Amino acid sequence: MEYYTLSRYAYWKYYILIMYYRLAEYPPVVRAWFVFGAICLLLLVLVVLGNAFRTLSHYRFERTARHNSRRYWERMREIVLSERTLELAEVGSILELPKNYKMKERHCRSFIPTLLELKQSLGDRISRPNWLRLLQVLKMPAYFESQILSGSTRKRVQGFKDVADLDANLKEAVASRYLFTKDRKLQMHARLHAARFGTSYPFKVLEEDPNLLFTDEMVVKYHNVLVYRNENGLAMPNFIRWCNRVPLNEELRIFAVNEIRLFGRKEDCAELLSMLQASRDEAFSCAIIRCLGELEYVPAEKEFCRRYLSASFTERQVLAEAMGAIGSGNKEILKFLVDDFLQTTDYVTRMILLRVIYRYGEMGRKAFYQLKEKTSEEYQPYFAHIECDLIDSSRYA
């Protein structure tokens, strides 16, 4: 009697055929359902395996990071707090990395949480040259470079963020590759990186990009970058030139005006005032008015009064607040504010005017109480509201 051994392929085919003929007895709906269930089962197994693998790799990463933190924390601390600029060899010997130790990607990555923690806990006490040498010995710049140049989009974006967080140095050429990429988010991170560490004039891309979408997210991030550059003595952009030279993007112009205000550049006020005189755009005008108000630019008061009567309620509110912020003690201005309070019909504008009058020094306070006496009973709650310091205590303290 002869025995035949089925090959692996034939074995599977045999069972699939058995299933097929078994199912052939059922109606088509049941057969389709069976196939659907089988696919679901297969996917279920794959998803379970994927979850298990991800969980294990996550645990492994955490374990390595904890191990690095335990082993290298004190040594790293010693390096970055050293008052003397250490040589690379010295840094290596303090760290006591194993000989012929090759930094693989996962090793570099596992150092990032420890380095971040170190940077956050020590802050300004860190010696920058030693910090950069430490990163170099740990091969972090090379790691970031490989992540950004050959990693997935996630790794590229994360790479730029890590470089910013760790204040690491990276070749300018690495980021310049993505300055005009189609991926808007990646492009933004590359530009932010260039803006943070660039040595020439890294803001040129903003001025020259006709398709720029300047979101609030970018406003926040660019401001932080500018603060960093200012603190580290790097070249700052000429904001007033931005206001003039970037007609394509209104948000960028507004951002520039706000930056003049936040950096307190009083020398730009005269030019801003001339821009305000020519401005037709409400948002841009409001930004300039707010800026001139906060920088207490007294010559702007006259222009504020000129604009006021033809302005919208929103602009009027900003103008009134700006006049209050300047607080020059000009009787004409106070009279103007009081007159407008008596004429205006908008509730919010009235309340703002009343608050400005109340805070306009001694004479403002006097005018406020005169108005209070003159005004009918119906409007008395508004006066009581402004008089009560507790109501807006958190905002106008």
Add this chain to the structure above:
Amino acid sequence: MPEWIDYFFNYFVVVYSAAVLLSYVAMAVLAFLEHRKHYTYHDDAYTIDELKKSPYTPGISIVAPAYNEEKTVITNVKSLLSLDYPDFEVVIVNDGSKDKTLELLIENFDLVKVPYAYVEKIKTKPFRGLYKTRSDNPAFKRLTVVDKVNGGTKADASNAGVNVVTNKFFVCTDVDCVLDKYALYRIIWPTMSSTRRVIAVSASMRMSNGSVVEEGKMVETHPPHSLIPLFQDLEYTRSFLIGKTALARINALQNVSGGFGMFDREIVIKAGGYDGDSFAEDMDMVARMVRYMCDTGEDYRVVQIPETCCWTEGPPNFKVLNRQRTRWGRGLLQFFTVHHDMVWNRNYRRYGMLTLPYIMIFELTAPVIEFSGYLMVIYLFMRGGINYSTIWIAFLGLYIFAQLLTMVLISYDTWVGTAFKKKRDYLWFVLASLLEPVVYHPINVFFSLRGYWKHIWGTQMVWGNMTRKGVQQRKPLANPQPQQHPQAQNPDA
């Protein structure tokens, strides 16, 4: 039973079920795309750090209505005041509480009635007064307490809160909800990163029943260890991480949860605020905001973020679950009665052409179809008409699909790094998903039908009190680890 009914029912159920399953698959795929985008570009720690440093970070107001909350109000308000955000205010609306809620607030936060010039931008029950602190504590200065006559609904109290908020965006929450320390950073971010106007942001919510909460702050997150809250936790997670995420991906999100959601104040006021008569006031609010934006031809977005920002206590027993689900069922039917003109209406874009028809076909009518299915099975069982050789295939296929959906959900949850730090906690989700189709789902069908019945017959219904057990049900560990925001340092995690 006539044969044609039998045929019709069979084919209708097959087509309907296939459509439901396909819609679930489509949603899972859309949610995957959205989570991948979030995972690729978003880094929680980095975002929080950037916002903390910036003077451009917009202010947020938190509106939390309180009605007879004397047991928990102080702890919860302290918890809200301790949130980490540079510029926020907390507006507690005392909705005419009959207990000592207001007195306790006055006493603990050194409050005093101030002559606030209240302007009723949205109509509410009469305003009684506004309280501010005399204390020098800067955290207390963020607190505003509004006292008003009881309006009978959360909507009325929320509207009173909206009338006094000072920031452009406000978060609507419940006073008993536990918020994540960084919740405000997370919820504001979509409004800043979007190129279109974001009118509302929804964040994920979870059940706090199994977690350890100390002084109103989340210490350890765990799934609930009792069945009903566990089922609801699974249901919430599925809804937020798959359903809502998928709809938000195509800008067709139907609902921003009343437990924790952020709205654009200007649009809310222009849309008329919350409807005090609605039993689904959160869904109604989004519908009215969308209606306003579409009628005025403005572009908008309603966003869902995957991070868990809020924990709420789920119904601990069937009685409370019954009340909640009956109200939801009734609210859903009421919603379609009010907004029926938006369904299949091209003016309302994807919301009118996709979301509302989807909800109408697969959520509103589902309980009716399912219930008729149960009756049919009972009838066939009694007549001996069940084909036992095929029915097991149908059940097994459904069961496997449900398990697959749960596993996909768990993988999304771990991917975006949200809730449980201990991965073994997800086994509770697996347990819940094994029991859900046979225990929880049929009961919910019954409760929804009860809600429809009450709406049709106009039965008087009031907001019942939620029976709260308190969230500190489990003992904390000897050295509890502080809850960390997901540090997205591990690109492969």
